[in-house]
Amino acid sequence: MRLYKIMIVDDEAEVRQAIARKIDWRAVGFEIVADAENGRDALEKAETLELDVVLTDIKMPFMDGLELGAELARRKPNLKLIVFSGFDEFEYAKEAIKLNVVEYVLKPVNAAELTAILDRVRGTLDAEIEQRRNIRQLTQAYQESLPLLREKFLLDLLRGPMDPQVLEAQAERFGLAVREGAYKVAAVCDIVHGGEGRPALSDELVPVSVRQMLSDALWDRCGSEIVLGVPSILVATAWERDPVESLMRLLGEVCTECKRILGVTLAVGIGRPCQSLAELCRSCAEARTALEYRAVVGLGKPIYIQDMERLDRTAPEWDGHREQQLLSVIKFGTREQIAAMVDKLLSDGEGEWSDQSRVLGILGTLLSILRRCRLGEEAMLGPRGSWIKLLAEDAPMEALRDWLLSVCLNMSGCMDQRRVSTAKRLVEEAERYIREHYPDSGLSVDRLCEHLHISQSYFSTIFKQETGRSYVQYLTDVRMEHAVELLRATDDKTYMVAEKVGYDEPNYFSYVFKKRFGVSP
Known part of the structure; x- marks a missing residue:
């Protein structure tokens, strides 16, 4: 039991x-x-x-x-x-x-x-x-899901741009719950099987149950539409206020419930908010991109694209399947996986490398990725003259393949270093902010994350990774350090020390102090 x-x-x-x-x-x-x-x-x-x-x-x-x-x-x-x-x-x-x-x-x-x-x-x-x-109820819900036309329209809406007039007419016709609301944002959920034990339901019914959990979590909190795509579950939402923190929290709860009840793990990506139905496809594309960062952040928690790609303030474009495949393996793949991808793109389908035109096609894709990710062209490709000469001299395919692989590995290392350094800078800024504002009793993780422009979920993850402590533990330690200094160096009464280190209630200050040091102030 x-x-x-x-x-x-x-x-x-x-x-x-x-x-x-x-x-x-x-x-x-x-x-x-x-x-x-x-x-x-x-x-x-x-x-x-x-x-x-x-x-x-x-x-x-x-x-x-x-x-x-x-x-x-x-x-x-x-x-x-x-x-x-x-x-x-x-x-x-x-x-x-x-x-x-x-x-x-x-x-x-x-x-x-x-x-x-x-x-x-x-x-x-x-x-x-x-x-x-309940298999009977879930089977019935599966059979009575949204009519085919409505489902197809929602999939089309989230997958790419649509004619504005058609979009508005169809949204009205199907009574979409996401028509209203100043902020619209999309999320993409992948179900990851495996791990400990077997899922509590069959593969066919697990997505239905996850969809119901998502529906229950979002009910009465926002307008929402949920589509059982293949292989992902697509979620479109509409809100009156900036929704990111609320959506992160609600989807985090769904991740926990899926693991606990169904025995499956969710990977969840969230795009940036937008203002119109027509832009939902862009938010959905960003949510798919955010999912790729599960190799870095881990499974079982929502991943917000802006947390991951803070350095790129422009909305990423969805530039086709091949570019996305190559970008994904450069971001998260091993050396062997990157080499295998380069060989695959060079191959003519029979295991043989093709002619130089295929190299030019891959180079064009890499240039697009460089612009999209704001990586320096010369830093990644080398001096323009050298690689143009390599292409112009009709170099052997082996040499071109090695050059393309070196470029991809260079990009991969740069992206990995950027990711680590960005998280480190965020934590350093958080520590500085805490040490400057610890006397303020109103200092909260909400306010700190608003200052850093990141979600609480992502902040908690990177802060714990970098410092080994939670936000509350770190803030308490800072306040206690300064309390000890004041108690040793001044004649201030306990209530005065409490106020100076951010505690409105002297009794609570004394409680935390004794818990921390084993003696009263």
């Missing part, structure tokens, strides 16, 4: 320990993976854990259960919340929190009552999983 993961949150250690002891957790289908003594602590732990349920008290210092519940509902909409509170807070709690709360428990917590509640919550979680795995 799969055990659901639960976290217990209460400011009294005795209460947390008592709850942990009172229940036979495995018997009711749960395991305790964490506990926390206040809402802030719980929120930090929830960001790094795969949780199904949070059991939280209402009254806690620094961030109470109501604030925690609201924040968890925003960040992890699939997580279930069980709230326990005193009698005088009970009705208030039921009114105050609407999102994610599945059960309320009245203090003192009774083992029999809590066991019954956990049984019901487990039943809810089981039913949700079963609904997504």
Whole structure:
């Protein structure tokens, strides 16, 4: 039996320990993976854990259960919340929190009552999983998917430019949900099989279930259309406000749910926002390009194209299948894969290298890639005179092949170095910004990412890779370093030191300080 993961949150250690002891957790289908003594602590732990349920008290210092519940509902909409509170807070709690709360428990917590509640919550979680795995329902949904003409129109809309008049007429005819909204953005999802175990469903039904998860995640948050393409699932969305952070968060949750429930991993690319239906094909092309960076970022998380290609501020053009193949292998391939691609492009189809005209065609593609990626022509190809002379002298195909391979390897190394150095510069800028603004109690990861012009998901990934710490850990360490300096070098009271290092609440400052150093300020 799969055990659901639960976290217990209460400011009294005795209460947390008592709850942990009172229940036979495995018997009711749960395991305790964490506990926390206040809402802030719980929120930090929830960001790094795969949780199904949070059991939280209402009254806690620094961030109470109501604030925690609201924040968890925003960040992890699939997580279930069980709230326990005193009698005088009970009705208030039921009114105050609407999102994610599945059960309320009245203090003192009774083992029999809590066991019954956990049984019901487990039943809810089981039913949700079963609904997504129900072959009969999924087969019916597959057979009753969008009519063929509507599906074809959506695919055409996302794959390339259309006649504006035809586009508007067809969008009106099919009642597309993405007609309205100031911002439109596309995403592309690939399903990656393999890894541990087998998928919970057949290959035919997994995409249907993923499509339903995407639909559930986006429902009532934006206008959306989802197409079961081959091999990718294409997503078009429309929003009233800049949607990137919201879309990254929602699709990140879908990635987690697909791994947990279906046993498959998603690769998700997101294009830049645009303002019209006609531009959605450009956003979709960018989303496909973003997918290629999964070799760098990894699977199971959304990849936003602007995070990956910050140095190219112009929208990349979709220049054909061959160019995209070559660009992809130059960006992410090994030396052997790049060599194999060059040989394939030079081949006439029978394993023999063709004439010099094919070399010129490959060179034209490479020049297009150089312009698209803003790589210096001379730095990549060598002095113009030398390679023009090589072509003009009717050099042997072996020599031309070696030259093309050296150019591709040079480009690959440059792109890899640019990627690493760009991430490093972003982290250095983030560290500088934190050290300059740590006294501001309102400093948040949202504000920092807005300053850096990158998404929170990508920032968290590269920051952890470069520093070995999360944003919250790094900010806390910086504040604690300066707190120690102030306590040693000045006669400031504790509340004054707290304010100078970014804590509005002296009590919370003391709590963090003692947790960090083992003694009070």
